[in-house]
Amino acid sequence: MRMSILTLTQDDNGNVIEISVGDTFFIHLPENPTTGYQWAIDDMTNQNITLKNSSYASTTATGIGGGGQRTWMFETTRQGIAHLRLKLWRAWEGDSSIADVYTLSFQIHD
Secondary structure, eight states: OOOOEEEEOGGGTTOEEEEETTOEEEEEEEEOGGGTOEEEEEEEOSSSEEEEEEEEEEOGGGOTTOOEEEEEEEEEOSSEEEEEEEEEEOGGGOGGGOOEEEEEEEEEEO
């Protein structure tokens, strides 16, 4: 079985992604935690995908407080349909602070 790596960005928001079991995919989204807004997983239905890692890296060119990029690494674990929803929010302010939403659907094949 050949496994592949897929990179997704803000341009993929709302898309349906065809992917295979065992594939790895990365999601890269701009984030500026100095504003208090951070991306978080809002909904990840069923167990067809697994979060492996999440990290933030600042962009050195923008200077202090200039923001950077949030990256998630996921792996597909079994065939089926999966949905993922991320939200950009201030966790301490609750859902009323949601400034942006990122959604993907996956059709996972053997």
